[in-house]
Amino acid sequence: MKTAEIKRRYLAHFEANGHAVVPSAPLPAISDPNLLFVNAGMVQFVPYFLGQQTPPYTRAVSVQKCIRTPDIDEVGKTSRHGTFFQMNGNFSFGDYFKEGAIPLAWELVTNPVESGGFGLDPERVWPTVYLDDDEAFQIWRSVGVPSERIVRRGKADNFWSMGIPGPCGPCSELFYDRGPEYGREGGPAVDEDRYMEFWNLVFMQYERGQGTGKENFPILGDLPAKNIDTGMGLERMASILQGVDNLYEIDEVRPILDRAAELTGKRYGARSGQVASESHPDDVRLRVIADHVRTALMLIGDGVTPSNEGRGYVLRRIMRRAIRAVRLLGWQDRALPELLPVARDCMSPSYPELAEEFDRISQYAYAEEDAFLTTLRAGTTILDTAIAETKSAGKPALSGDKAFQLHDTYGFPIDLTLEIAAEQGLQVDAEGFRRLMADQRNRAKADAQARKTGHTDVSAYRAVLDDGGAVEFTGYTELNRESRVRALLSGGAAVGAAVEGDTVELVLDTTPFYAEGGGQQPDQGLITVGGGQVEVFDVQQPVPGLIVHRAKVVRGEVRAGETGYAEIDVTRRRAISRSHTATHLVHQTMRNFLGESATQAGSLNAPGRLRFDFNTPTGVAPSVLHDVEQQVNEVLLADLEVHAFITTQEEARRIGAMALFGEKYGERVRVVEVGDYARELCGGTHVARSAQLGLVKILSEASVGSGVRRIEALVGMDAFGFLAREHLLVSRLAELFRVPGDQVADRVEQTVTQLRDAEKELEKLRAQLVLGGAAALAGQAKDVRGVAYVGTEAPEGAAGNDVRTLAQEIRGKIDPVRPAVVAVAARAGGKASLVVAVNAAARSRGLAANDLVKAAFSGRGGGSPELAQGGGLPAAEAPKLLATVEQAIADA
Numbered sequence: 001m002k003t004a005e006i007k008r009r010y011l012a013h014f015e016a017n018g019h020a021v022v023p024s025a026p027l028p029a030i031s032d033p034n035l036l037f038v039n040a041g042m043v044q045f046v047p048y049f050l051g052q053q054t055p056p057y058t059r060a061v062s063v064q065k066c067i068r069t070p071d072i073d074e075v076g077k078t079s080r081h082g083t084f085f086q087m088n089g090n091f092s093f094g095d096y097f098k099e100g101a102i103p104l105a106w107e108l109v110t111n112p113v114e115s116g117g118f119g120l121d122p123e124r125v126w127p128t129v130y131l132d133d134d135e136a137f138q139i140w141r142s143v144g145v146p147s148e149r150i151v152r153r154g155k156a157d158n159f160w161s162m163g164i165p166g167p168c169g170p171c172s173e174l175f176y177d178r179g180p181e182y183g184r185e186g187g188p189a190v191d192e193d194r195y196m197e198f199w200n201l202v203f204m205q206y207e208r209g210q211g212t213g214k215e216n217f218p219i220l221g222d223l224p225a226k227n228i229d230t231g232m233g234l235e236r237m238a239s240i241l242q243g244v245d246n247l248y249e250i251d252e253v254r255p256i257l258d259r260a261a262e263l264t265g266k267r268y269g270a271r272s273g274q275v276a277s278e279s280h281p282d283d284v285r286l287r288v289i290a291d292h293v294r295t296a297l298m299l300i301g302d303g304v305t306p307s308n309e310g311r312g313y314v315l316r317r318i319m320r321r322a323i324r325a326v327r328l329l330g331w332q333d334r335a336l337p338e339l340l341p342v343a344r345d346c347m348s349p350s351y352p353e354l355a356e357e358f359d360r361i362s363q364y365a366y367a368e369e370d371a372f373l374t375t376l377r378a379g380t381t382i383l384d385t386a387i388a389e390t391k392s393a394g395k396p397a398l399s400g401d402k403a404f405q406l407h408d409t410y411g412f413p414i415d416l417t418l419e420i421a422a423e424q425g426l427q428v429d430a431e432g433f434r435r436l437m438a439d440q441r442n443r444a445k446a447d448a449q450a451r452k453t454g455h456t457d458v459s460a461y462r463a464v465l466d467d468g469g470a471v472e473f474t475g476y477t478e479l480n481r482e483s484r485v486r487a488l489l490s491g492g493a494a495v496g497a498a499v500e501g502d503t504v505e506l507v508l509d510t511t512p513f514y515a516e517g518g519g520q521q522p523d524q525g526l527i528t529v530g531g532g533q534v535e536v537f538d539v540q541q542p543v544p545g546l547i548v549h550r551a552k553v554v555r556g557e558v559r560a561g562e563t564g565y566a567e568i569d570v571t572r573r574r575a576i577s578r579s580h581t582a583t584h585l586v587h588q589t590m591r592n593f594l595g596e597s598a599t600q601a602g603s604l605n606a607p608g609r610l611r612f613d614f615n616t617p618t619g620v621a622p623s624v625l626h627d628v629e630q631q632v633n634e635v636l637l638a639d640l641e642v643h644a645f646i647t648t649q650e651e652a653r654r655i656g657a658m659a660l661f662g663e664k665y666g667e668r669v670r671v672v673e674v675g676d677y678a679r680e681l682c683g684g685t686h687v688a689r690s691a692q693l694g695l696v697k698i699l700s701e702a703s704v705g706s707g708v709r710r711i712e713a714l715v716g717m718d719a720f721g722f723l724a725r726e727h728l729l730v731s732r733l734a735e736l737f738r739v740p741g742d743q744v745a746d747r748v749e750q751t752v753t754q755l756r757d758a759e760k761e762l763e764k765l766r767a768q769l770v771l772g773g774a775a776a777l778a779g780q781a782k783d784v785r786g787v788a789y790v791g792t793e794a795p796e797g798a799a800g801n802d803v804r805t806l807a808q809e810i811r812g813k814i815d816p817v818r819p820a821v822v823a824v825a826a827r828a829g830g831k832a833s834l835v836v837a838v839n840a841a842a843r844s845r846g847l848a849a850n851d852l853v854k855a856a857f858s859g860r861g862g863g864s865p866e867l868a869q870g871g872g873l874p875a876a877e878a879p880k881l882l883a884t885v886e887q888a889i890a891d892a
Helices: 003-016 043-049 069-074 098-110 134-142 234-241 254-264 283-301 310-328 336-347 358-392 400-410 414-423 430-453 458-468 570-594 622-637 649-654 717-737 741-771 774-779 800-812 840-844 849-856 875-891
Strands: 059-067 084-093 125-130 151-153 159-161 166-177 195-208 219-233 480-490 493-495 497-499 503-508 525-529 532-543 546-555 557-559 563-568 600-606 609-615 642-648 668-674 678-681 696-705 708-715 782-784 787-793 820-828 831-838 867-874
Touching: 003 059, 003 084, 003 098, 003 234, 043 059, 043 084, 043 219, 059 283, 069 310, 084 098, 084 234, 084 283, 098 134, 098 166, 098 195, 098 219, 125 134, 134 166, 159 195, 166 219, 195 234, 219 234, 254 283, 254 310, 254 336, 283 310, 283 336, 283 358, 310 336, 310 358, 310 414, 336 358, 358 400, 358 414, 400 414, 400 430, 414 430, 458 480, 458 493, 458 532, 458 546, 480 497, 480 557, 497 532, 503 532, 503 563, 525 557, 532 557, 563 570, 570 600, 570 609, 570 622, 570 668, 570 678, 570 696, 570 708, 622 696, 642 649, 649 668, 696 717, 708 717, 717 741, 774 787, 774 800, 782 875, 787 875, 800 820, 800 831, 800 867, 820 840, 820 849, 820 875, 831 849, 831 875, 849 867, 849 875, 867 875
Parallel strands: 125 151, 787 820
Antiparallel strands: 059 084, 084 219, 125 166, 159 166, 166 195, 195 219, 480 493, 480 503, 480 563, 497 557, 503 546, 525 532, 525 563, 532 546, 600 609, 609 708, 642 668, 668 678, 696 708, 782 787, 820 831, 831 867
């Protein structure tokens, strides 16, 4: 029975018995800050179990996609561990209890296939119950299970809790006897390899209070409403019904594994059991590939993209483990284009959206593989050198700073460093690495906080906030107002007054000044206090609720407690507001053209210009950018009203307002809408109508990170000014080329092509000059202990490829029977480099090009025994390099 059919039968069985079919929640557990991913079928129902919300149904059934990150390192070692799995679950919220759950499970498991059941032999199903759960025991007896096949087990096996105060209770598990060839007789308590668990029925009839440890919570008593949470491991049930030994052989996984084996020329040989067959050592890596490719497909399908933190880092890690496993098995080309479509075909019968969105999914996946292969090539070379140096020094562990350098400078993941080092018999100073990472994070946090606080101790701000409460922002409706100076701060301490020339921080009771936030730059302007005046150059919110004006006293004296008059720079505010509204329009329009996955990843709204970062796996075609720009400007021409209002989060979601992932919103939110075109949660300032933007001109689109692109644009008069300058430039070029303006681009392209052709011709001439003397140099070879040695310098400024070609050309003109070594030094950019070429006859004498290069560069340099190179010394050292190679030959 196919896995998709198992899911269908499960849902149909419980739907026919009054259960509401609830779709799987997305894998990212966005609503729970303690979880990266949904890791159990009950996660989306937790508020109902805890009594925090009233469920809209009393019975529910789902097939939940799950990921358990602790299992990542176990994948491959056994036949049962996987990062991604699916949990069939049926739930009762104060409706039926044991008397309902047990018969429903038994019917589905043992009913014949033609009647909609799974058709398992009832004689091979073993239930377990909690030690003193006589009620469950008797219900199992009533459905026909003999007493000798109902096993009582203790707290460790048959009592469930969340590990925190809350609902808990005994559970009853179902095991299937796979037969004597899988182990000993006697039931689940004797052998859990032969007797495979596939279903767990949890009876939440108790409530735990706070105890001294998570295994010692006191049970307070019966819950007022008894709940049922059951989970059937879909992959395990599939292995039983498909007659295969483990999860890697079910229909949703085995094709991926087989394709990986086909690519690499390996054979998957494990038959059964927990441990990979010793006779087939490649099984472990094949399992890693199959599991991780499937998991990556499901994660990207649910909107996760590769990154360096959080969920994105988990995705990146499993993708890179899969890619590296394929390479270790011998496949050196791109692997995901060969494997991901197989995973799609395996999973799309259950999740059709994977096929519908495969273009988007594959773009992210293939781009990540390309980026990683580049990282892998550079990082592996550096790591190999570091490992060799560590070994030669007799040290047992790679230093933490070297691991950190690989991670920070070259993007080489620490888990790969650990894995590769372990393969070479070395440990890694992981503690040192973590310390350096923590130092870097602390510095980054300090820098970010300094932007908010100006390096001031935040306790001073908190004291002001505690003393007077939150500052009211009135800038949505007014541009100036009177307000009392609540406090003056300087150098992290409150001061009574400030005089001309002082830089000071002012806190007002109310203010029209917008504090930087949400990508919008702060207001600037003037505050007049008594006979003094300050010029505000920055506005921040160092602690929530407290708006701080950073300013310079430009006249007289200002004092705390006095009443002042605050007025913002209206021209600047309006220009920033135009940019902010334009950002909303660009965001919505990009989603119109690229799909809903093109979500905002960051923004900057400055006077007359905007920067908009968004998620997308590949670059945006110029034609799409043109269409986006045109559609945005059509919205401007439509002169739509821009309206802001406060509402509840629930209502905002109902009307389709966009919210930014990762942002924290209160129960009441501010929605900004531009007509019916764009609607977004936002706390910034905006124009009154779209026509006030004037014009939006997109300047550029480029990558700013894996899966993140950036658009830069001008707004209003800045956009008009840019177009005017472009017009002048085109006019000047048209005059120089003596063509109409619309032919300038073609003429520039022709000129560039001609220049490139000329450069190529010059390159050929340079190469001919370098190689022209190869035969003469070969004829002048010096005999060094029976080895023909040519040591020469290439012409100054010769390209690296030309130097390598010259060395090989000279080597090729020496009689191959005669041992020969050719060393060519070169000077360029103030540095000396060296290329050494060795023929086969010299190799048989024990000479190797890479050894000779390392002798010249004190252990540095790399390549093969036939051809190697090194560099980095001062240019004046070129003759010394040649002499060192000659001496090394003489000493060999």
